[in-house]
Amino acid sequence: MINEPVLLIVIPLFAGFLIPIIYLISKKAIKYIPIIAVFYNLFVLIRLIQINSTSLSYFTTGGYKVPFGINLIFNSQIGIILFAINLLALIALIFFLKKEFHLVNSFAYTLGFIIAISAVNGMVLTGDLFNLFVFMELAAIAGYIIATHKRGYYPSFLYVIISTFGSLLFLLGTITIYNVSGTLNMASVSENLVDVSPHFIVVLSVMFIVALSSESELLPLNAWVPKVYEKTSITGSIFFGSVLSTAALFAVIKVLVLVFKGGYEYLFNSLTIIGLATLLIGEFVAFKQRNVRKIVAYSSIAQAGLIISAVSVSLKNGTITDSIFNAAMFQLLNNIFAKGLILLGVGLLGYYSFEKLKGIAGKKKFASILITIGVLSIIGMPPFAGFWSKFFLIKSLIANKMIIFVAIFLASAIFEVYYYLRFIQNMYYEEFDSKIKINQISAVSYFLMISLSFMIIYIGFNPSSVMKTISDIFTGGII
C-alpha cells in the first residue's frame, strides 16, 4: 500500500479532515499536522522514485481498469518534479508556521494550505480529464484562501472571477470531449479523437487554451497574477510562485501531450504564439516595475509563456521533439527553486518596493547574497542552475532551426537580465535609509534559504545528470 502514488493525494486530504477535529481540542496543535503530512509525502515520494522506472505507469484507483476508473500517471521523472514541488510546499509551510501563523486566520489558512498541497499533487498525478478539473477547482478554492490577505481583498476577488471563468471553460471542454470520445482518460481520449472533424477540434482547442491559461499564468487570463503576488503573504507568494504555478504548468503540459498528441498543428501554433506573446509582454511590463514581488510575478508569467511555447513547439510535429521538451522541463524545475528563493528572501527582508530595499544588503548581507544567487540563476548566469536550462533550451531550439523563436526568447531575456540585476544593484549599492526597520531573520529561515541555494548551485555544477533524471517524461512508453 505504501507504494501507491495516490497516497500523495490522500494523506494531505486526510490531514485536512483531521484539522477541524484537532482544532476543537487544541488550537496550537494543528500546526504539526501539515508538517507531518508533507514529510510523509516526501518520504513516500522517495520510495516511489526508487521503485518506479522511467517509463510511465498507470495506477488505478478503486479496482477499475484503465479507461473506466480514475487513474494516476507516475514515473520517476514526475516523481522528481513532484518532489521539488512538495519540498517547496514544505519550505513555505515551515516558514508559515514559524512566522505567519499568528498573523492570519490560522485555522482557515492551515486547512487551505494542506488541501492545496493535496490538490497540487493531484493535478500533477492524475490521468483523467474530469479528475484534473476537480483538482484544479480544489487548488483554486484553496488558492482563494491563501491569496486573501489583510493588505487587500481585491486581488483575491479578481482571482476568483478569472479562475472560475477558466474552470467553466475547462468543464465545458471536458464535457464536449466526453461527448465525442466517450471517455475521460487522457490517453484514450486522444485515440478516440482521431475521427472528429477538424472544425470541432478548433473549437475544442480554443476552449482548452483559454481555460488552461488562467492557472498556468498565460495570456489572456493572467491578470490576477501580479496582483495576487503583490498582496498575498510571504507563504502565499511562495505557494503561488513555486508550487501552484509549477503544478498548473505541468498539468497543462500533460493535457497537451496526452490528449492532443498527434497532428493538431493549429493548436500548437496558436499556443506557441500565445506563449511567445506572454513571454514578451511579461518581460516588457516587468521592465517597468519597481516592486520586487511584481517583478517576480511578471517574470513568472514570462517564464510560463516561454515554457508553454517551447513545449508546444516540441509537440508540433505530432511526436515529441525530445531535446526541446526536456530543456523546457528542466527550465520548469529550475524556476521552482530560483523563484522560491527570491520570494522567500525578499519576504524575509520584509520590503518589496525598490525605495525601501535601497542598500539593505549592507545590513542583511547573507540574506542578500542568497537572494542574489536566486536572481543569477533565474536570469541564467553561470555557474548557477538557470544558466544550463537556458543553455539547453537555446541549443535544442537552434538545433531544430527555430531561429525566430530563439531571437524572441533572447531579446526578452535581455530585458529580464536588466531588471533583475537593477533590483540587485538597488539592494547593494544605494544608500540605506536609516528610518527603515530591519527585520530579524531566524536561523530556520536561513536554513530554508541555504537549502534552496544549495539546490541551485548543485544543479549548476551537475546539470547533465539532473537533466537526465527528469528527461523523457512522456516518451518512456506506457506500461
Next chain:
Amino acid sequence: MTISYLIITAGIMSAIIYLVSKFNWKAGTILQTLTFLIIGYFLYHNGDYSSSQLAIFNNISLNFTYSYFNEIFLYLGISVMIIVSLFSIDGIKNYQYKPVYNFLTTLIFMSILGVFGAADFITLFIFWELMTWVSFFLISMGKKYSKKAALLFLFMSMIAAYLMITGIFLIDNAVGGITFSNLINNYGSISYSLKFKILMLFVLAGLIKGGVYPLHIWMRTSYSESPDSFTSILSGILMKFGFYLIYLIGLFFPVAFILKNNPSKLISELPSSTFFAYLAGISIIIGTIAAILQNDAKKLIAFSSVSHAGYILLAFTYGTSMAFAGGVTHILVHALTALGMFLSIGAVYFRTGTTKIDELGGLIKNMPLTFTTYLVSIISLAGIPPLFGFVSKWMIYQSLIINGSYFLAFAAFFGSIGSFMYVFRPLAGVFLGQRPKKFENVKEVPFFMKAGMLIVTILTVLFGVLPGLVLKPIISMQQSIGIEPIKASLYRLFSGLTTLDMLVVFTVFGAGFILALIIFLLFAKPTRVKQHEQYTAGEIVPELQTQPSIYHYAKNYYKPFSRIFDKFPSMEKLYKKGAEYLSSSFGVIEEFFYEESINGYIWLISITFLVIIAIRWF
C-alpha cells in the same frame, strides 16, 4: 600546471582572498597580487603547449588549451591583472567595499584565464558570462552615476553574449561540436550562407564588446564611472575580449586576412570585410573627434578607446599578414597604454578626488612619476616613435599604404593627428600649467601604486625598443596557422617597402631629447605666474573666488574645434530617445493587459477568442 588547474586555483583563492580581505584588506590585496604572480609563473614555467579538461560536469566538460593562438593573450591578461592588483594594494584605500572588490577582481582573473584559455566556444561563453555579471557588480561600485553605467554595460554585454551563443549553436549544428579543432577540421563542410550568418553574429558580438562605433555607447559611462583600478582592467582586458572573439573567428573563418593569402571562393562573395573596414574608419574618426571634445579625462580615454578599437578592427579586416600582426600588436599596445593612462588618471583621482580637466593643473611638481607614466603612455598611444605604439601603427600604415585605400588611410592618419590633440589636453590641463591653490600640498601616490605605474612605463619603453619580444610569438602563431609570417628580428621590422629599426629610432629620439633638455636648461628663463594672472591683468574679478574653474585655461580648450561639431548628430542621444520611447510603450502595454478593472478584461478575453479563431481561417 595546465590551465584547468590554474582556473580552479583562482576560484579557490577568490574565496580565501575574500576572507583575508575581511580581516585586513591590504593583506588580502597583497595575497591577490601574489596569487596572480604565482599563477602566471606556473603558466610560464610549464612552458609547453598543452590541453586540459575540467570534467566536473558529467557530460559537459570544459576544454582548455594553452597554445600558439592564445599564448600571447593569456600573458597579456595575467600581466595586466598583476599590475592592476599591485596598484590596488594602495589604490583601493578609498573604496567602500574592499573585500568584495578583491573577491570580484579575482573572479575576473578567473574569467580572463577561462576566456583566453578556452579550447571550445562553450567554455569561452561560460567565462564570458561570468565576466559580465562580475563586471556589472564591479562597475556599480564606482562613482555617483555608476549604477546607470553598469546597467548600460550589462544591457550591451547581454546583447553581445546572446548574439554569440546563437552563433555558437549554429556552429554546433553545422559541424557537430564546439571545440576549436573540430571547427577547423570541418570548416569546409559549412555552407556559405551559414558561414556568413555565423561570422556576422560573432563579429557583431565582438564589436559591441570592443566598443566600435556605433555600438560603443556603453564605454563612455562605464569607463568614467567605474572604480579607477577596475577601469584599467576593463579597458586593458575586458574590452579586448571582443577583439579576441573577432581574432578567433578570423583564425577559424578565414574571412579577412587569410583570404588575401589563400584566395578562396569566399573572398569574392563576402562584402563584409570591406564593410567592416569602413566601419572601422568611421569609428576612428568619430572616436577621435568625440575624445577631443571631452572635459573629463576618463571619458576622453574612453572615446580614444573607440578610436583605437577602430584601428584594431581595421587591421583585422584589412587582410594582409602584416596588418593582422599589426592588429594583434595593437591590442597589446592599447592594453598597455590604456592601462598606463587609466592608472595615472586613477592616481590623480586618488589624491585630488576629481578627473575633470579644468579643475586640475600643475600636478607635475607633485606627482612626477604619475606624470611620466601618463606622458609615456600617451606618446605610445598617439603612435609617436620611439615607443611601443609606434610599432603597431607602423605595421598598420604599411599595409594601408601597400594596398592603397584612400578613405581608410585618411581615417587612420586623422586618428593619429587627432590623438595628439586629445592626449595633449589632459597633459596640459592636469599635469602642466598652473596649479590650483587647493592642490598645492598634494603628494605623490603611495609605493605600490607607483610600482604598478612604473612597470607599465618600463614595459611600454622596452617593447618600443625591442618589439621583437612581442612579435616573436605572433610570428610563430602565423606560422602555425599557415600564413606567411611577417619578417622581424628583435628590434627590426621589414615590410615590403621599408625597414624599421627601432633601436636607431630610439637612439635618434633619445639624442634629440637630451639635446632639447640641454638647450632648455641652458637658455630657458621661465617666469612663474600664478593661476588666473593672465586673465585678470590686475583687475579684481568676483567670480574668480567662487568659480575658479571658469577661468581655468583648460576650460573650452578646443573651443574653435568643438564649435565645428556643435550640430553633429549624436548616436547616444538617438539611442536614448529610442529607449525612452520603448519604455513608455511598455507602460501602454501594462495598462492594456494588466489593468485594474475587470470590465476591460472581458474585452481581452473576447479578442483572444477572435484572434485564435482568426489564425485558423487565414
